[in-house]
Amino acid sequence: MKNCPDRDTALSLLKKYNHEPFHIQHALTVEGVMRWYAQELGYGEDADFWATVGLLHDVDFEQWPEEHCRKAPELLSEIGCSEEFVHAVCSHGYGLCSDVEPTHEMEKVLFAADELTGLIGAAALMRPSKSCQDMEVSSLKKKFKDKKFAAGCSRDVIKTGAERLGWTLEELMDKTLQAQRSCEESVAAQMAAL
Numbered sequence: 001m002k003n004c005p006d007r008d009t010a011l012s013l014l015k016k017y018n019h020e021p022f023h024i025q026h027a028l029t030v031e032g033v034m035r036w037y038a039q040e041l042g043y044g045e046d047a048d049f050w051a052t053v054g055l056l057h058d059v060d061f062e063q064w065p066e067e068h069c070r071k072a073p074e075l076l077s078e079i080g081c082s083e084e085f086v087h088a089v090c091s092h093g094y095g096l097c098s099d100v101e102p103t104h105e106m107e108k109v110l111f112a113a114d115e116l117t118g119l120i121g122a123a124a125l126m127r128p129s130k131s132c133q134d135m136e137v138s139s140l141k142k143k144f145k146d147k148k149f150a151a152g153c154s155r156d157v158i159k160t161g162a163e164r165l166g167w168t169l170e171e172l173m174d175k176t177l178q179a180q181r182s183c184e185e186s187v188a189a190q191m192a193a194l
Contacts, residue, residue, distance in 0.1 A: 002049035005079045010052050013079050018062045025191050029117050030110070031055035032183020033176060037109045040175065050106050053088045056081075057110060069093035069100070096157070102164065112161025115153050116176045119143060122150035124184075132180050137173050144173070 004010075014027055034054030038047040060071035069090045076086050091102040092110045102111045123143045124132040143149050144158070162172040 002046045002084065003082050004049045004052040004085055005081060007048075007052065007055070009079050010055050013075065014056060014059055017059055017075060020062055021191065021194065023058060023062045024194065025187060026118065026121075027055050027058060028187045028190055029121065029180065029183065030057060030114060032187060033113050033117055033179040034106075034110060036179035036182045037113065037175070038106070040179070041105065041109070043106065046106070049085070050109075053085060053106070053110060057089050057092050057114065059089070069098035095160075096154075105165070108161065108164045112158065112165055112167075112172055113176045113179070115157045115161070116172065117180060119150050119153040119158070120177060120180050122153070132177060132184055135177060137170060137177060140173050140177060141170070144169075 005013075014024065018024055018027065031051045031054040035047050035051035038044060038050035043050060056072075056076065058068075059075050061068050064071040069092070072089050073086045076089060081089075087100060088104070088107050088110065090098045090100040091107040092098075092114050094101050094111060102108045120132050120135070120140065123140060124130060124135060126143075127135065144155060147155070158172070159169060162169045165172065167175075
């Protein structure tokens with residue numbers, strides 16, 4: 001069982017440094033997606049750790065975008081996060097804003113799924129349902145190929161992420177879509193309560 005701060009403490013830290021609803025929603029989504037992946041990939045006993053890393057992966061991004069992943073260790077130390085936790089958070093920016101390489105399977109999942117959740121979220125907003133519940137991998141692939149759509153979501157990071165996991169792009173999309181479906185309702189409820 002990996003050591004991580006309890007959720008209330010982690011959420012307080014997130015809200016201390018993040019005020020934009022978009023950033024909070026992204027954090028909650030990645031938290032839910034990481035929890036699903038932990039269960040799916042056989043790391044159920046570490047699901048809280050995976051989820052909390054997901055919740056806090058962008059803790060420094062809103063206020064310090066230029067120092068993303070470099071400011072995070074200082075902020076995470078406020079709530080006594082372990083070195084392993086800090087490494088996991090910083091590794092999702094590997095090759096972009098961090099030289100901390102994702103080595104553990106959880107870090108590789110975070111690296112791969114982080115950008116993809118943004119693409120899925122943007123694609124969901126374009127649907128009549130405004131949801132990813134009825135989204136197919138085929139329509140997600142079309143959005144992925146359209147470079148103008150959700151241009152801020154790096155296709156290269158998503159492709160590299162799939163490769164690091166030894167998965168096809170389609171596998172990564174299918175799994176992340178299932179993961180996002182699993183938490184969509186609870187994220188919406190939490191956002192409504194903010």
